[in-house]
Amino acid sequence: MTNDTARAPATDAPASIESEPAARRLILGGAWTTARIAAAVRALDGAAAGMSGRVRLDGGAIAQMDTAGAWLLLGLEHRLRERGCEVELAGLAEDHAALVRYVGTRTADAAPPPAPTIMPPVARLGLFATGGTIKAISLLSFLGETVITLAKAVLDPRRLRFGAMAAIVQRAGVEALPIVMLLSFLLGVVIAYQGGVQLKSYGANIFVVELVSITMARELAPMMTAIIVAGRTGSAFTAEIGTMKATEEIDALRTIGLPPIDVLVLPRLIGLVIALPLLSLVGDAAGIFGGMIMAWAMLDVSVNDFLHRIPTALSATSFMIGIGKAPVFALLIAIVGCFEGFSVRGGAEAVGRHTTVSVVHSIFLVIVADAVFSIVFSWLGI
Amino acid sequence: MARAGNAIEIRGLVTRFGPKVIHENLDLDVRRGEVLAIVGGSGSGKSTLLRTMIMLNPYAAGRIRLLGAELGELDAAESERLRERIGVTFQQGALFSALTVQENVALPLREHTDFPAEVIAGLAFLKVLLAGLPPEAAARYPRELSGGMLKRAGVARALALDPELLFLDEPTAGLDPVSASAFDELVLHLKDSLGLTVVMITHDLDTLWRVTDRVAFLAEKRVLRIGSMAELAADDHPEIEAYFSGPRGRVAQQWNRK
Numbered sequence: 039m040t041n042d043t044a045r046a047p048a049t050d051a052p053a054s055i056e057s058e059p060a061a062r063r064l065i066l067g068g069a070w071t072t073a074r075i076a077a078a079v080r081a082l083d084g085a086a087a088g089m090s091g092r093v094r095l096d097g098g099a100i101a102q103m104d105t106a107g108a109w110l111l112l113g114l115e116h117r118l119r120e121r122g123c124e125v126e127l128a129g130l131a132e133d134h135a136a137l138v139r140y141v142g143t144r145t146a147d148a149a150p151p152p153a154p155t156i157m158p159p160v161a162r163l164g165l166f167a168t169g170g171t172i173k174a175i176s177l178l179s180f181l182g183e184t185v186i187t188l189a190k191a192v193l194d195p196r197r198l199r200f201g202a203m204a205a206i207v208q209r210a211g212v213e214a215l216p217i218v219m220l221l222s223f224l225l226g227v228v229i230a231y232q233g234g235v236q237l238k239s240y241g242a243n244i245f246v247v248e249l250v251s252i253t254m255a256r257e258l259a260p261m262m263t264a265i266i267v268a269g270r271t272g273s274a275f276t277a278e279i280g281t282m283k284a285t286e287e288i289d290a291l292r293t294i295g296l297p298p299i300d301v302l303v304l305p306r307l308i309g310l311v312i313a314l315p316l317l318s319l320v321g322d323a324a325g326i327f328g329g330m331i332m333a334w335a336m337l338d339v340s341v342n343d344f345l346h347r348i349p350t351a352l353s354a355t356s357f358m359i360g361i362g363k364a365p366v367f368a369l370l371i372a373i374v375g376c377f378e379g380f381s382v383r384g385g386a387e388a389v390g391r392h393t394t395v396s397v398v399h400s401i402f403l404v405i406v407a408d409a410v411f412s413i414v415f416s417w418l419g420i
Numbered sequence: 421m422a423r424a425g426n427a428i429e430i431r432g433l434v435t436r437f438g439p440k441v442i443h444e445n446l447d448l449d450v451r452r453g454e455v456l457a458i459v460g461g462s463g464s465g466k467s468t469l470l471r472t473m474i475m476l477n478p479y480a481a482g483r484i485r486l487l488g489a490e491l492g493e494l495d496a497a498e499s500e501r502l503r504e505r506i507g508v509t510f511q512q513g514a515l516f517s518a519l520t521v522q523e524n525v526a527l528p529l530r531e532h533t534d535f536p537a538e539v540i541a542g543l544a545f546l547k548v549l550l551a552g553l554p555p556e557a558a559a560r561y562p563r564e565l566s567g568g569m570l571k572r573a574g575v576a577r578a579l580a581l582d583p584e585l586l587f588l589d590e591p592t593a594g595l596d597p598v599s600a601s602a603f604d605e606l607v608l609h610l611k612d613s614l615g616l617t618v619v620m621i622t623h624d625l626d627t628l629w630r631v632t633d634r635v636a637f638l639a640e641k642r643v644l645r646i647g648s649m650a651e652l653a654a655d656d657h658p659e660i661e662a663y664f665s666g667p668r669g670r671v672a673q674q675w676n677r678k
Contacts, residue, residue, distance in 0.1 A: 072533065072543075072582045073504070079539050104582035105614060109546050133615070140613040141546065150522075150545045151559035384563045385517035 053078035053100075053107065055114070059088040064114070067099030070107025070134075078110060086117040093118055098129030108134075108141040180377045184307065187299045199305050206309025210271040211317055217270075218263050222254070222321040225262060226328025229253055234337045243337040247344055250329030251352040255360045259321035261408050264367035267314055268400040272375035275306055276396035279379025280389040288380070298380075307372040314368035315361050322360065355420055363411055367404050374400040426485075427452045427585050427617040428473060433482035435468055442468045444641040446482070455611055455618040455631050460638030461663065466621045467589065469638065473619070474508050474587055475499060487584060504532055506585045507578030511593065513570040515562040521548060521573045522558040528580040544580070551576035552606050568599030575606065586610065588620035592627050600624060604631045625669055629676030637663070649676075 053075045056065040064085055068074060095115065100107075111127075118125045130138065157165070191197040233249045279302055282288050288298050326348070333339035378396035382388045428450035435442045442465040450456050458466050471477040473484065475491065484491040489502050515524050526544035529535065535543070548558045551572040557565065565573060571591055578586055591607070592600040604627050610616050622628060628635060629649050636646045639659050645652060653664045653673055663669065 072529075076534055079535055105546060105550060105579070106543055106582055109543060113542070137613065141550075144549045145546060148545075148549055148555045150541070151556050384561075387518040 050074070051101070052076070053110075055081045055085040057085045057088060061094075062089065062091060063094045063096060064089070065096045065099065066111070067101070069102040070100050070110065071102050071104045072106040074102075075107055075110055082110070082114055082117065086114065086121060089118055089121065089123050092124045092126070095125060095127045096129050097127060097134065098131075100130065100134055103134045103137055105137065105141055108138045109145070111138055112142055112145070176381075177374070177377055180380070181373055184299055184303055184373065184376075187297070188304060188307070191300065191304055197300055197304075198308070199301065202301075202305035203309045203312070206306055207313045209274075210267060210310055211313030214267060214270055214313075214317060215320060218266055218317050218321050219324040221266065222259055222262060222324040223328040225258055226250055226254055226325035226330075227332050229258075229325075230329035230332035231336065234332065238337060243333075243339055244343065244347065246329065246333045246337055246339060247347040248351040250333070251326050251348055252356055254325035254329070255322045255352055256356040257360070257408070259325050260318045260360045260363045260367065261404065263314065263318045263321045264364065264371065264404045265401055267310070267317065267368075268371045268375075268404060269397055271310065272371040272400045273393050273397050275372065275375030276378040276393045277389055279376055280382035280392050283380060283382045284385055284389060302379075303372075303376045306376060307369065310368040310372045311365045314371075315364035318361055318364040322357075359411075359415065359420065363408065366407055366411075370403045370407060371400045374403060425452055426450060427487060428619070429485040430473075431483050433469075433472070433484065434480040435465070435472055435477065436480050441641060443472075443479075446642045448636055448643050448646070450617060450619055451633075452617050453611070453615055454633040455607060455620070457628055457632040457635045458619065458621050458638060459623070459628065459635055459663065460644075461659070464638040465641065466638055470587060470589060470619070470621055474506060475503065504528075504581050505583055506587065507575075507581070507583035508587045509571065509574035509578045509589060509591065511589045513562065513574045515570065515573055515577065517562050520559055520561055521553070521565070521576065524562070524573065525576045525580050528577070532581060544576075547576040547579045548573075550579060550610075552602070552609075566599075568595050568603065571595065571599075571603060572606070575610075579610075582614075584617060586616050586618045588618065588622075590621055590623070592622060592624045601626065601630075603627075607631050625664075625672035626676065629672055 051068040051074075053068040053070045054066070055078055056067070058065065068078075070078070095111075095118075097111070103111075115125050115127065127135075127138075230246055230250050234243070234246050237243055237245050237249070279288075282302075288302075291298050291301055330341060330344045333344055334341055375396050378392040378399070382392050426449045428448065430446060430448040433443050433446040433448075446469070448469075458469060460466050468477060472479050473486065486502060487505055489498065491499075494502060515521070516527070519527065522541070522544050525547050526540050529540045529543055533540070545555075545558055549555065553569060553572050553576065557569055557573070562570060562573065575586075575588075575591075588607070592603050595603060607618060607620070607627075608631055611618055620627075620632075632649060634646055635649055635652050636643045637652060637655075637660055638644065644657065645655055645660060647655075652660060653669070655661065655664075664673070
């Protein structure tokens with residue numbers, strides 16, 4: 039109960055250190071508590087500075103004390119001793135003295151651990167390089183493991199989880215329709231507008247059909263859709279699997295004889311491979327529709343003319359190339375998303391980090407793959 | 421703001437989740453400087469009561485006085501200040517995984533004080549030691565700690581601002597007997613040396629016998645009985661009897677009653 043009286047509101051004045059160098063005395067007073075010691079912390083060095091010889095610390099006027107205050111008092115004592123002073127602590131209330139003793143015994147000869155050393159730049163560069171290689175290799179091995187599991191599943195279709203697959207098609211495909219349609223539509227509008235202004239000056243308005251339909255169907259719609267899906271679904275894959283990993287759910291799956299790749303990766307992979315080409319198709323249509331609206335509004339190309347010209351403008355090859363890229367993009371997104379999920383070690387923070395990496399890497403790989411396709415097709419002359 | 425002898429006073433508390441009533445007309449007093457345990461069967465509303473006391477859960481009716489402040493009448497700034505005077509540890513530790521133990525403990529200090537960095541580091545290290553952790557644990561990340569050390573690190577963070585009131589949610593659950601009994605020691609130490617008031621939820625019968633001053637038994641949506649462990653163990657209410665006089669309860673009683 040002594041604490042109650044000690045903590046009475048009337049004694050709430052901030053902690054103070056009054057220095058009397060002539061009398062070799064420091065008078066301590068006020069509330070030595072976390073909330074009230076800020077001024078005393080700043081006064082500490084100044085108070086110790088003028089002292090020498092035998093110093094008396096007078097703690098009789100200390101009204102309240104908590105562990106932070108006791109620690110500070112010990113700090114003051116320590117500083118004086120470092121200056122060669124002999125310190126006598128006097129007048130402390132019994133419970134305060136007990137607290138100082140308690141904190142003193144707890145902190146005695148416990149050195150704080152050394153601050154973490156900062157890695158030299160060369161070592162960091164090396165780690166970055168080897169880390170990248172190791173990651174690329176483990177990504178490939180994950181891909182290999184998935185392909186083997188997939189082959190087994192194809193031979194034994196009971197292992198395929200059609201329910202889970204349908205759920206992925208719903209979540210990654212159907213629910214992404216509005217955003218994919220809107221963005222592709224706007225892209226079609228922009229292309230028709232920017233290109234149309236140039237075409238108009240040559241009087242070649244009708245070629246806007248070629249411009250919009252080939253650009254959208256062969257390049258932009260599949261890539262745009264893949265980027266949206268990487269941000270929307272690839273990140274979700276990583277976060278879901280990563281959280282399951284952090285909460286040991288993956289280990290639980292293994293122990294009840296369910297291989298995680300079967301249960302978690304295959305449905306996501308197959309579901310996305312089904313959903314992404316369909317989304318791309320919708321993206322094609324929405325983009326061309328956007329271009330058609332612009333052509334009608336700005337370039338005097340009627341809807342009828344536009345629609346009639348599409349079959350001659352857009353070859354089946356171009357269209358199929360566009361749609362054909364989508365499953366490859368889907369594979370990249372699903373593999374990277376799942377792989378990053380399985381790479382999670384630790385807790386919430388690791389899940390966040392891997393989710394970011396997953397989105398960045400899958401978008402990167404989609405664009406690289408698209409460039410590779412372009413080069414290969416131009417070699418082949420299609 | 422009068423200083424009563426009670427750290428917490430709850431009168432006529434009602435809490436609900438939708439139509440489901442958790443507490444009805446619940447009264448509870450926690451005296452300053454005591455260790456009070458809240459016990460009761462699963463679903464008796466222990467955790468809800470704890471969360472209500474630490475201002476994480478709204479309540480439908482009744483009043484709660486925490487360290488002399490009426491919870492229902494506080495504005496945002498006042499409840500922030502009140503939160504600085506209480507410390508809470510969570511069942512799973514709830515340490516921030518991106519920070520080391522030392523940084524976890526330093527976080528409240530950094531937010532609520534304007535001490536220089538080395539003072540904050542010193543104070544945080546002090547709390548790590550007060551919680552009974554070895555010095556080298558300060559630089560580790562939570563994932564590198566054992567269960568018992570995690571609980572202690574949680575206590576260190578709860579002690580960061582030198583609270584008057586400490587809430588512990590199942591502090592010894594999932595610990596091996598050695599760590600659990602060391603944790604009991606720690607709670608007794610903190611109570612005796614720092615004059616803390618401790619409110620804990622626990623199922624650990626050994627902890628109940630060794631550490632607590634009083635035990636509140638929750639049932640029938642209220643505090644059914646409150647009293648020392650010896651009083652509760654002798655109670656003949658069927659539910660309390662079933663709780664304390666099962667085979668485990670009898671063993672704990674034999675060992676802890678000298």
